[in-house]
Amino acid sequence: MILLPKGNPVKENLDPGKVILPEALIKLQVGRFTGYLRFDTQEGAGILIFRQGQMISALFEAAALRVVGDEAIARIFAQSLAGGALLNIYRLSHDLAMSIHALLHGxxxxxxxxxxxxxxxxxxxxxxxxxxxxxxxxxxxxxxxxxxxxxxxxxxxxxxxxxxxxxxxxxxxxxxxxxxxxxxxxxMEGTEEGELSDLLESIEVKGIWEREVENRAAQKKNRQHEDKRSRQEQEKVYREKVVAHLSETAERHIGKIGASLVEKELEKVAGPVAPLTPPLLMQFFEQLNKAARLVAGPAKVTEMIGEMKKGLRGLKGS
Amino acid sequence: MEWSLFTIIFWLIAGVASFYFSLGNARVWTSIAVGFFLILLCEVIPTAMPYLPGVDMPQVEAMGYIIGTISILVMSHGFQEYYVFSRTLEFEGNKLGVYLATLGVIAASLVFILINPVPDAATLRVIRIVENTNWVFLSLINIDLIRKIHFNVKDSPISNGFVAFMVVFVFFFLWRGSELYIQVYDLAAHTAEFPVRYRLSVMVSDVANLLSGLSVAGTFFYLARLLR
The missing domain is CATH 3.90.70 (Cathepsin B; Chain A)
Structure with missing residues (x-):
């Protein structure tokens, strides 16, 4: 946790994920800003200190992590893009900015x-x-x-x-x-002003940002892929449960041909792998109602379908 | 004993039951039920001819036999359809199509009879033999087909209905088989030489005809109960 007093607030509670940070940093450089940017992210806190438009310090600190320079900038960008971060910008005097810088690195x-x-x-x-x-x-x-x-x-x-x-x-x-x-x-060790370099000049900030944006996109794609796979897996398990329930109920009411009819009609309406959505199931019941009447009477078929629907409600609840 | 009265009563009941059954049930039963209904016509026509003035024509008698042939063909087609369904669970077509196709075949047969010379006794005998031959061999084939259907739908509510159909076709076989035997050997003309065979065949034919009507009516009532 980086504890620093709030200076004169310039902007508070911004979502840095919605800001193109390299462009914002260039604006601060052009505007000869003196002060610091504080990023409170889900992983930790990052501080970027500016003196007269030069970024003289970049620090990112988490529970078991403390990185400076380009690594800190990369972390700040990554965490900002991950979402859930807050950005506060405070203006300071030249001396105070230098003191804060010395303090953070002391x-x-x-x-x-x-x-x-x-x-x-x-x-x-x-x-x-x-x-x-x-x-x-x-x-x-x-x-x-x-x-x-x-x-x-x-x-x-x-x-x-x-x-x-x-x-x-x-x-x-x-x-x-x-x-x-x-x-x-x-x-803190005294820092000679001449020793400080402008990180915006020495570090390829735009390149770091683009890399993090790409990483973020890749992570998002992976996550979507994983989500999709997980959803498909869940749907597959649900489908297996549904098929087992429907087949077992059909076999109990109208014999083995009932179980075969269930498989056949399900395949007709939903194919071999499609998720069994409520509209597809309704269509399935209509088809099964017709097909089952070739081997059983309406009362028996209605009783069977009623029990199937009741069982499905139980499966949804489980 | 007046067999024909009872026989006609049973066929009347069977015909009404089968036709009503064809209307109220799934398409797969239509061909079967229509086929059984046509037996009523082919039984009623020859029986009714002596009592209906003006219809005592060879063409009408020929049509009675032809409808009998169409009857066994249509019901055999129906059992084939049910067998395919019980194996593949696929089914197509509609009831109206079956009714119209059957009417079409009957109409075409009538045209065939009308555009040809008036059938004499020999022609009528041949037509009758053709009808009975179809009944005998298709009855045997249908017994085997229904056995297979019964195996496929064994534990379903309808399965015992197919056992009843097997019994029906056994009666059909005896009824039409004994008639065919009499016709092929022309036993009616040789009663003096083969009195026992002739009387036995006539008796088997009459009893089996009666039991056929009875079993068809009973089977359709039983099916209606199973498919309630």
């Missing part, structure tokens, strides 16, 4: 500490003494706040709704007062 020193159980003063003293570059992440299920540190000194605060590092602690510290608030301590 190390976790402590995770999920219950705030009421730890000595916060001692922890802050240790950060100061060890001149930590990093951040304290305070969070509950609903809200998140980040407190950035450089060389052990507080640099500023970032919380839901802010676009830049703020100097006032009110909102951020209010998270700490919420019931069940937890704390992560993350250290």
């Amino acid at each position: 190390h976790v020193l402590y995770r999920g500490q219950e705030l009421k159980l730890i000595d916060i003063k001692a922890l802050l003293g240790r950060c100061r003494d060890e001149r930590i570059n990093g951040c304290l992440r305070l969070y509950t299920d609903e809200r998140i706040a980040l407190i950035f540190y450089r060389d052990g000194s507080p640099l500023g605060f970032f919380h839901d709704g802010s676009t830049d590092i703020e100097t006032t602690a009110d909102t951020s510290m209010s998270v700490a007062r919420l019931p069940g608030a937890k704390l992560d301590v993350l250290t």
Whole structure:
């Protein structure tokens, strides 16, 4: 789970499966967007960070998976196309975007500490003494706040709704007062801006997208094929049950020739493998009614067909 | 004992029962039932001739025999159809077609009789022999065919009806066979030489004729009960 505060929302709760993502990313590049895109998918969460239109970071994290770069982009695309994903776009300041980037690629020193159980003063003293570059992440299920540190000194605060590092602690510290608030301590290595490359330039994003679209189409085709096969299998089993029931009933009422008539008439109306739909069965009963009267009287035939229909209702229910 | 009165009564009942049966049941029974109904005509015509003024003509008598021949052919065709159905479960045609085809054959036979010379006693005898020959051999064939049908539909409601038909055809065989015997050897003209054979044949013919009518009527009532 990637925990980041919401910046200034640009777009929220979009379905990324309905967006041609490479084109959207190019628009953000052209618009010199600074901020991040968050993809919450069924498998995990993906983050794409932009600074001045350059995609400087791509991360995808799931339960036992953490991938970056082209692999992360491919995952994000695949999960978006799979459906059930949500895309949120937040605008940030240049510094905050860089901090978020550094934070995502840093190390976790402590995770999920219950705030009421730890000595916060001692922890802050240790950060100061060890001149930590990093951040304290305070969070509950609903809200998140980040407190950035450089060389052990507080640099500023970032919380839901802010676009830049703020100097006032009110909102951020209010998270700490919420019931069940937890704390992560993350250290980050300083990233020189010159070292960052634009992933949109270095990675063939359009190619990855097309490959994922093809994979998705192939998966869909396979799934449809599997569904069809499974449906045919179910229909085959149902047909066998129906034929067994009808034959057994016919044999009981009008003898072995009755079972033969059932097979013959079924083959006439539905062929050897077609699913036995209600209209086909109705047609079958009409035909059987005529054929069976060559060896039995109307009362006997009506009784037989009535029992057949009753048995079929039981088969449907099972 | 007046056999012919009882015989005609039984054939009348059998004819009405078979015709009614042909109307109320599946197409597969039409040929069989129509064939049995025609026996009524071929039995009534010669019996009724002495009592109906103006119809005592050789052509009418010839038509009676020809209808008798058509009768056994139509019912044999019906059993063949039923046999094919019992083997393949396939059936085609319609009732009206059977009625019209039978009427067509009868009409064609009438035209044949009318456009040819008036049949004399020898011609009538030949026509009668042809009729009885057909009855004798087709009765034997039908007994075997019905045995096979009975085997194919053994445990169905109608199966015992075919046992009844086998009995009917045994009576037919005895009835027509004894008549044919008398005709082929012209025993009627040699009663003095072969009195026992002649009397025995006449008795078998009369009794079997009576039992045929009785068994046909009974069989159709039995079938109607089975096919209720």
